[in-house]
Amino acid sequence: MKIQDVERVGDLAAAAAEAWGDKEFARFGELAVSFTELDRWSDALAEDLVRRGVGAGDRVMMLLVNRLEVLPVAVAAWKIGAIAVPVVAIYRSHELNEIVKDSRPAAVVTAQSLGPRALAEELDGCLARAGVEPAARYLVDATESVEGWGTLPPVDTVPTGNVVLPEPSAPHEECLRLYTSGSTSAPKGVRLHSPSVIFGGRQFNYRLGIDETDTGLALAPVAHIAGFLAACLVPLTTGAGAVILPRWNVEDAVRVIDEHKVTWSLGAAVFLKDLVEEYERRKGDGLHVLTYYVSGGANTAPDLIERADAIGMWAARTYGMTEMSGVVTLAPRESSVDRRSLWDGKLADNAECRILDPDGNPLPVDTEGRITIRGVQVLLGYTDPALNAAQIDAEGWFDTGDLGIVTADGWMQITGRTKDIINRGGEKFSSADIEHVLHRHADVSAAAVFGVPHDRLGESVCAYVVTRPGATPPTGEALAEFMLAQDIAKAKVPTEWHFAEEIPRTASGKVQKHLLRAARDGEAPIALAPTSR
DSSP, X not given: OOGGGOOSGGGHHHHHHHHHTTSEEEEETTEEEEHHHHHHHHHHHHHHHHHTTOXXXXXXXXXXXXXXXXXXXXXXXXXXXXXXXXXOTTOOHHHHHXXXXXXXXXXXXXXXOBTTBOHHHHHHHHHHHHTOOOSEEEEESOSSOOTTOEEOOOXXXXXXXXXXXXXXXXXXXXXXXXXXXXXXXXXXXXXXXXXXXXXXXXXXXXXXXXXXXXXXEEOSOTTSHHHHIIIIIHHHHHOOEEEEOSSOOHHHHHHHHHHTTOOEEEEOHHHHHHHHHHHHHTTTSOOOOOSEEEEOSSOOOHHHHHHHHHTTOEEEEOEEEGGGTEEEEOOOTTOOHXXXXXXXXXXXXXXXXXXXXXXXXXXXXXXXXXXXXXXXXXXXXXXXXXXXXHHBOTTOOEEEEEEEEEOTTSBEEEEEESSOEEEETTEEEEHHHHHHHHTTSTTEEXXXXXXXXXXTTEEEEEEEEEEOTTSOOOOHHHHHHHHHHTTOOGGGSOSEEEEBSOOXXXXXXXXXXXXXXXXXXXXSOOOBOTTOO
């Protein structure tokens, strides 16, 4: 099958191997695999999954930091009609309990440990609490045996051909599930199908011309849609190679970009800012500069795009969501610096945008309102039917929860958000989830959390706390320690604390966060407790 004719993700690896063969598909440190090796490795993994009882429609969950193994496991799941479920490793048992309960995986893949964390033990606990008994549990790079866990077949494993594999899932069936935080407390399960996922990768060819002559840098977590695009979907659909960073470090990134002549990447604005500053600092070193950078996930300052252009890097703001397999707007390669710096990209060719007023009525072009999107890239739905009812209407329009304008020729500009979420370096967190954890503290009477501007990460987490009457007011440091003890992701812990006498609310009891924001900026009075810090 020709790569351009593929309609099911389960057919991508074989078609890519036929098209690009021994060309390097992806690299992680010294370990690299070609397109042919990926196809063979994923065949062997698919056989092992089927032998253990995993089949069509089952969920294959990967809790891993950036590693090459995420890619063949996802491809193996697709080959047998199963659903790949990459999960970012910043999540701890607080979030994992909900994800395991929702996904009920038939197979799990993780590392034995991550720093001080015993990942296999964490997952065992989550699985037990959810009453889930997977057919397969795999460890990567295990230093010792762990009861109940096997070892993931390595890259040189050869498929036997003796196992009959199920057919890949049909194009419009779920193939990829990603968990993202939103306006609700628990992580939301986003269900994506083959057309969405395949177009998500191909549009980098359509708009930027990315092809087999290019090499991408996966600098975001590979279990996040941005990292998964760079490491897996764009290579499988365009033939571009990929280099996966183990973690973000700008000096390492610049070295890898130079060594492998990397041409493109995408991710949060924080990565672009670090790269631009490093290139400016090392001007005259003769380094190969990254050719394209697609910046999304947090507000990107116009001057940052201009600074990138001055050092020879094409950079552009973009708008995307996990619910749309990544980016839904992308500037064409020939776009001017002004367009790329002041606008958030041009709507994808497959997508329609409708801007609504507060009553749900369509607005004319160039008018600010609530953004709704319809098209191939939009998710099949959430795992929670209540969320589907709230965000997807009968005609397939998805309510993004964001505010903006769109021009007659499809250029979009984001002006704000209606959802109560925090976007920290491209990772979206629910304010409600963080508040719920704070409310567990015996001395906390009320808490309100929201995002505040951060020069590097786009947003950081700010908390207003009311102490229970008669209690000794805790410090911000003490509350941070308490939250970490609740196994919440470290990135969700507030870095800015205020202690107030009360939280302003409407007559119906809804927290008025706009007043808290104004108080923080010195624009409105809020009664602060003496312990404010």
